[in-house]
Amino acid sequence: MHAISLGLTLFATWLLLSGVYTPLFIFLGVLSCAIVVVIALRMEVIDRESHPVHLSMSLPGYWLWLGKEIVLANIDVTKRILSPGQAINPSVFRVKAGQDDELGKVIYANSITLTPGTVTIDIDDDDLVIHALSETSRDDLESGEMDRRVTALGDGA
Amino acid sequence: MMFAAATAALCVAMLLALLRACLGPTVYDRVLAVNSFGTKTVLMIAVLGFLAGRPDFMDIALLYALINFVGTIAVLKFFRYGDMARPGGRPAAKGGD
Amino acid sequence: MSHHLVIRVIAKLLIPFILLFGLYVQFHGDFGPGGGFQAGVIFAVAFVLYALVYGLDNARRIIPDRYIRAGIALGVLIFAGTGVVAMFLGGNYLDYSVLAHDPPHGQHLGIFVVEFGVGLTVASVMVAIFFAFAGRGHKIDEKEG
Amino acid sequence: MEALLDIVSGVLLAAGSFFIIFGAHGLVRLPDMFARMHGAGVTDTLGAGLFIAGLMIQGGFTLVTAKLFLILVFFFFASPTSSYALANAALSQGEKPWTWNSEDSNGDKDGTSSKT
Numbered sequence: 001m002h003a004i005s006l007g008l009t010l011f012a013t014w015l016l017l018s019g020v021y022t023p024l025f026i027f028l029g030v031l032s033c034a035i036v037v038v039i040a041l042r043m044e045v046i047d048r049e050s051h052p053v054h055l056s057m058s059l060p061g062y063w064l065w066l067g068k069e070i071v072l073a074n075i076d077v078t079k080r081i082l083s084p085g086q087a088i089n090p091s092v093f094r095v096k097a098g099q100d101d102e103l104g105k106v107i108y109a110n111s112i113t114l115t116p117g118t119v120t121i122d123i124d125d126d127d128l129v130i131h132a133l134s135e136t137s138r139d140d141l142e143s144g145e146m147d148r149r150v151t152a153l154g155d156g157a
Numbered sequence: 158m159m160f161a162a163a164t165a166a167l168c169v170a171m172l173l174a175l176l177r178a179c180l181g182p183t184v185y186d187r188v189l190a191v192n193s194f195g196t197k198t199v200l201m202i203a204v205l206g207f208l209a210g211r212p213d214f215m216d217i218a219l220l221y222a223l224i225n226f227v228g229t230i231a232v233l234k235f236f237r238y239g240d241m242a243r244p245g246g247r248p249a250a251k252g253g254d
Numbered sequence: 255m256s257h258h259l260v261i262r263v264i265a266k267l268l269i270p271f272i273l274l275f276g277l278y279v280q281f282h283g284d285f286g287p288g289g290g291f292q293a294g295v296i297f298a299v300a301f302v303l304y305a306l307v308y309g310l311d312n313a314r315r316i317i318p319d320r321y322i323r324a325g326i327a328l329g330v331l332i333f334a335g336t337g338v339v340a341m342f343l344g345g346n347y348l349d350y351s352v353l354a355h356d357p358p359h360g361q362h363l364g365i366f367v368v369e370f371g372v373g374l375t376v377a378s379v380m381v382a383i384f385f386a387f388a389g390r391g392h393k394i395d396e397k398e399g
Numbered sequence: 400m401e402a403l404l405d406i407v408s409g410v411l412l413a414a415g416s417f418f419i420i421f422g423a424h425g426l427v428r429l430p431d432m433f434a435r436m437h438g439a440g441v442t443d444t445l446g447a448g449l450f451i452a453g454l455m456i457q458g459g460f461t462l463v464t465a466k467l468f469l470i471l472v473f474f475f476f477a478s479p480t481s482s483y484a485l486a487n488a489a490l491s492q493g494e495k496p497w498t499w500n501s502e503d504s505n506g507d508k509d510g511t512s513s514k515t
Binding site for chain 4: 159160162163166167169170171173174176177180183185186188189190192193196197199200203204206207212215216218219222223225226229230233236237
């Protein structure tokens with residue numbers, strides 16, 4: 001099931017990349033996708049973690065929200081970089097990742113890193129170790145909204 | 158004109174990243190600076206594609222992004238373990254070490 | 255050991271797309287920058303990433319040394335073979351025009367096949383070089399001599 | 400219409416350049432590696448995002464835009480991953496994050512002024 005969906009995704013990517021839509025190149029595209037799926041199956045890299053079909057409905061909404069957060073956080077961090085004097089106060093702290101699967105934790109960790117101001121520096125079973133640039137970013141994260149949203153992402157499917 | 162200004166801005170940012178890569182002080186600072194430099198290079202290639210009127214450059218930009226990522230991972234693995242062959246667990250979902 | 259969780263999952267996600275990009279560059283040598291050499295390197299990069307993330311032993315299991323050697327030899331064979339076939343058909347070495355009934359079509363076919371040979375060889379050699387350097391200091395496979 | 404699109408993409412490129420330059424400025428100015436990662440993050444996310452959005456408008460509905468989109472998607476997967484790998488490697492090798500009260504022991508090893 002995941003192999004088929006990976007094949008379709010790969011073919012869509014091929015169509016985006018290729019730009020030549022003669023029968024020969026469509027055929028080569030199908031052939032390439034087949035080769036890649038066979039190699040991927042051999043590498044055991046196709047499963048619900050690497051190809052999360054079950055999340056495809058809920059991901060776009062999450063990305064929109066994340067995009068908004070990224071813009072806000074960027075503006076905050078840029079202000080801190082530009083302002084003279086003591087605008088930063090780095091700290092390291094742990095937050096609990098409420099997701100029960102590894103994929104959820106990875107999404108959470110990467111979302112944290114994508115939002116400037118906070119970087120995931122370690123994953124320790126259920127805890128994420130975070131380096132934050134300032135109290136504002138720290139408080140944002142500790143309010144737990146992102147955690148809630150990522151958890152909802154996994155449960156909603 | 159617009160693209161030339163963007164290229165100039167990228168050049169300034171690349172110089173700053175290069176400065177950090179030279180200053181160090183730790184090896185991780187340098188890796189971070191080089192990674193950031195690579196990101197800017199990708200953008201630079203994309204802009205140059207427009208500047209030169211050759212949209213083929215996008216393929217090269219995509220390729221550079223790819224190599225930048227794999228290169229960073231390789232360098233980090235080397236500095237962390239001093240060896241590229243260290244086993245890292247199976248790819249399957251629950252099989253990691 | 256959950257430290258490597260992020261990279262393990264993201265590498266799994268990216269590897270198929272890197273392979274596809276390699277094949278795309280391979281087959282679109284006529285239309286954009288690219289061709290056999292670059293495509294071979296990109297294709298090999300996917301295996302290098304696999305070896306970096308999941309360890310050299312796993313990578314060797316996925317693509318055993320005999321496949322790599324076969325790839326190197328087969329690629330050169332395709333390249334040289336195309337040239338020799340062109341000679342048998344009455345042209346010069348690697349004179350693609352004689353491969354099909356009309357010269358332009360023959361040239362397309364010839365370049366396509368030769369590029370495929372180049373790509374195969376380059377990918378195999380790149381993987382072989384990486385394995386050789388990464389395995390330095392590790393157990394060296396006696397049988398492979 | 401044409402002129403309007405040009406203006407929009409010009410504004411996006413300018414904003415992208417702004418974030419890229421000041422992200423790089425942060426890379427030079429902030430006190431230690433972990434803090435600098437935030438500066439690099441500004442370049443990688445909003446800087447690159449706005450910049451590529453500006454180029455995409457110039458590209459119009461063509462494959463160039465599609466490829467730029469793929470580059471952007473790749474950035475958004477790869478850049479936090481390499482940041483995490485970097486931070487984790489640094490942490491495992493005993494790098495201590497800089498804080499205000501660790502100034503004597505660890506801060507400002509390179510002598511570049513960070514607090515002014």
